[in-house]
């Protein structure tokens with residue numbers, strides 16, 4: 001668990017039995033006004049998944065060494081989430097690209113409007129980075145839409161910088177950002 005110095009904010013990994021929370025966060029995220037420049041999945045598609053999908057996703061996110069979902073909790077309320085996907089060399093990523101070197105990507109980043117500007121995103125990214133470092137990786141990546149300036153601002157503040165790589169995926173033009181881990 002990671003504590004933010006400025007507030008009572010804490011970050012923890014999702015627990016294996018919290019599938020309803022994982023689902024409600026995803027449904028809230030995909031209903032956000034900025035969802036079209038933030039998430040590959042639509043709200044309609046997320047709403048259609050059966051319970052088993054969420055149960056399996058949550059167990060993986062809680063226990064796996066290749067995926068982890070983190071929650072930001074403020075005064076007992078979950079205010080945000082971010083996940084990390086680790087892909088082995090030669091695997092395909094979420095856009096079908098072959099991974100050259102084992103790498104970790106932050107995905108599914110969402111902070112509830114009430115938690116924005118509170119440091120929740122910084123705490124989530126710090127927890128994600130710390131987890132990735134425990135796996136022996138020295139860098140953490142993410143893709144962000146060219147027009148998602150708020151997300152880019154938050155990532156920059158957290159130490160991410162554009163790698164120069166760009167791509168056009170299902171949500172349009174994106175840029176890749178990365179951060180070296182201590």
Ligand SMILES: CC(C)(COP(=O)(O)OP(=O)(O)OC[C@H]1O[C@@H](n2cnc3c(N)ncnc32)[C@H](O)[C@@H]1OP(=O)(O)O)[C@@H](O)C(=O)NCCC(=O)NCCS
Nearest residue numbers: 034038109110111116117118121144149150151153154157
């Ligand atoms: C992206 C998200 C997680 C960021 O968290 P947040 O708490 O809103 O971020 P913060 O307010 O702490 O930081 C945003 C930064 O961008 C800046 N910013 C905000 N709007 C901006 C804009 N339109 N243009 C440029 N910069 C902007 C802010 O000033 C701040 O930077 P600063 O601290 O250097 O001043 C949150 O807004 C969110 O969940 N958005 C919807 C989903 C989403 O976009 N997810 C990311 C997918 S990649």
